Each structure stands twice: as C-alpha cells, then as structure tokens.
Amino acid sequence: MRSPQQPVFKALADPTRRAILKRLQQGSETAGEIAAAFTISKPSLSHHFNILKAADLVRTERRGQHIVYSLNATVLQEALAMLLDFFPPGDSSQEHDGSKTG
Amino acid sequence: MRSPQQPVFKALADPTRRAILKRLQQGSETAGEIAAAFTISKPSLSHHFNILKAADLVRTERRGQHIVYSLNATVLQEALAMLLDFFPPGDSSQEHDGSKTG
DNA sequence: TATATATTTAGACAAATATCAAAATAAATG
DNA sequence: CATTTATTTTGATATTTGTCTAAATATATA
Numbered sequence: 001m002r003s004p005q006q007p008v009f010k011a012l013a014d015p016t017r018r019a020i021l022k023r024l025q026q027g028s029e030t031a032g033e034i035a036a037a038f039t040i041s042k043p044s045l046s047h048h049f050n051i052l053k054a055a056d057l058v059r060t061e062r063r064g065q066h067i068v069y070s071l072n073a074t075v076l077q078e079a080l081a082m083l084l085d086f087f088p089p090g091d092s093s094q095e096h097d098g099s100k101t102g
Numbered sequence: 103m104r105s106p107q108q109p110v111f112k113a114l115a116d117p118t119r120r121a122i123l124k125r126l127q128q129g130s131e132t133a134g135e136i137a138a139a140f141t142i143s144k145p146s147l148s149h150h151f152n153i154l155k156a157a158d159l160v161r162t163e164r165r166g167q168h169i170v171y172s173l174n175a176t177v178l179q180e181a182l183a184m185l186l187d188f189f190p191p192g193d194s195s196q197e198h199d200g201s202k203t204g
Numbered sequence: 205t206a207t208a209t210a211t212t213t214a215g216a217c218a219a220a221t222a223t224c225a226a227a228a229t230a231a232a233t234g
Numbered sequence: 235c236a237t238t239t240a241t242t243t244t245g246a247t248a249t250t251t252g253t254c255t256a257a258a259t260a261t262a263t264a
Contacts, residue, residue: 006117012185013115014252015108031211044253046212051251065210065261076185083114083182116222133241146223148242153221167231167240 008079011055016040017048021057021071028070030063110181113157118142119150123159123173130172132165 011017020034031049035042049069052058056075061068113119122136133151137144151171154160158177163170 009111009115009120013111016252018111032209035211040252041254042211043213043255047252050212062261067211080182080185083178083185118222134239137241142222143224144241145225145243149222152242164230167238169241 005079005082007051007055008057008075011051011057012079014048014051016045017052020045020048020052020069021076024058024069024071028068030066030068032066034069107181107184109153109157110159110177113153113159114181116150116153118147119154122147122150122154122171123178126160126171126173130170132168132170134168136171 012021016038019038023029023034023037031042031045035045038045049058049060053060057072058069059072061070114123118140121140125131125136125139133144133147137147140147151160151162155162159174160171161174163172
C-alpha cells in the first residue's frame, strides 16, 4: 500500500517536470506535443519523462507511432497527503472564520 | 504575495531535510539537538539548514550560544497549495460518499 | 524491404549537490 | 584575555543531475 515518496519529491523538484505535469493536468498528450511546448531537446524531455514514470507520476500508452502521456493523480495525491501530514491534527493556524468586522 | 516555489521543492527533495522538518514540527530545536539525531556531520547539517532557510521553510533565533530552529508552516502551506492546484476545481475522483453497501 | 515519423537509449560533459575535515566565528565563563 | 562550547564557513571531493548530439528502436506505409 505504501509507496516510497523519495522519487516523487525528486521528480517535483525540477521546474520542467512540474510544467509537464501542469500540462498533463489539462489532458493527456503525446511526447511530441509536450516536446513542442518546450525549448529543450527531445532526449532531454525523454529523460524527464523517465523520472516522472519512475515516480509513477505519469502513465504511458502507445497509440500507433505515438506515446501518450497522462497524469497519475493518485501519486500526486499521496505526496500531497504527506505534506499535509506535516500539520498536526486540529491545527487551525491558517483557518479563518469570516467574523472579521472590516 | 507570490513566492518562487523552486527553492521549496528543491529543499523538500532531500530526505534528510524532510526529516529535519518533521522533527521541527514537534517543536523548535537547537542545531545541536537536531545534529544529535542524525549521523551526518554538523557541517553537512548546517548546509541543509542553509537550504531550508533559503527556502524560508525554517526560521532561526539565537539563544545564547545556541541557534534555535523552528518550522515556518506558512511556506509549507504554500507548497501544499501549489500541489493542490494540480487538481481541477470540482475534481471528486478521490472522494467517497459512504454509500458502500458493505 | 525501404523510407518516413515518433520516441527512446547511449555516451559525454558541465553544473549542481551532499558530504567531510579543518578552520573560523560567536557567545559564555574562568 | 584565554578557554570551552555551539555553530557556521571554507575548501575539497565524489555523486547526481540536466543537457546535448548521435545512434538505436518502434510503428506505419509505400
């Protein structure tokens, strides 16, 4: 059930990879479509894809000549859960109740 | 208002640093107390402290000879918010309604 | 099979990172 | 001021990371 989060946090540490995830959030795309949106070379992108796959943040499916990448929201949720875990239960330091008079 | 999240994600990418944050979540500690909990050298820890400070994930206060480190929950919340931002509004893919028949 | 398109792998390299030992800085105390 | 304790900075080094070009693999189609 548990997954080691280290690869996920490593994967999220790079801005290019976060941008890839952000794109995939809008919907699945082929490697080529993603590559067209970035200035770095396709092999470099492919390297980032590998890291995202290793972290299980993206899934792939071959469609003819193309490889379609899609977001695996579950793993992102888990990273989220781990960050949330930093906040003790019942911590309401960031809550507001709307009773502000102004 | 906005803060560049890159240093935060870089900071979170290292397991030692996440462990430090985890400790500080329990309460503030001096550099020495933290160092005692890890096997790596004090200079290495100090390096990690610098990265955490640069990301504004921790704050420091001198108390006599000691430097007290404490968690800055706000920045962690911001990283959290950015991750949450990956999920489109109204996405209920992980929600459950308890109507399972059992 | 040959050719074109899509993507990845291999190999190289520069930059960034994590680590350490030794030296430096800061504060308390004799 | 000299010494002790706490912490950081410096400088070196090995590893990891991000990037590239060139080559390889996979699929579609003539």
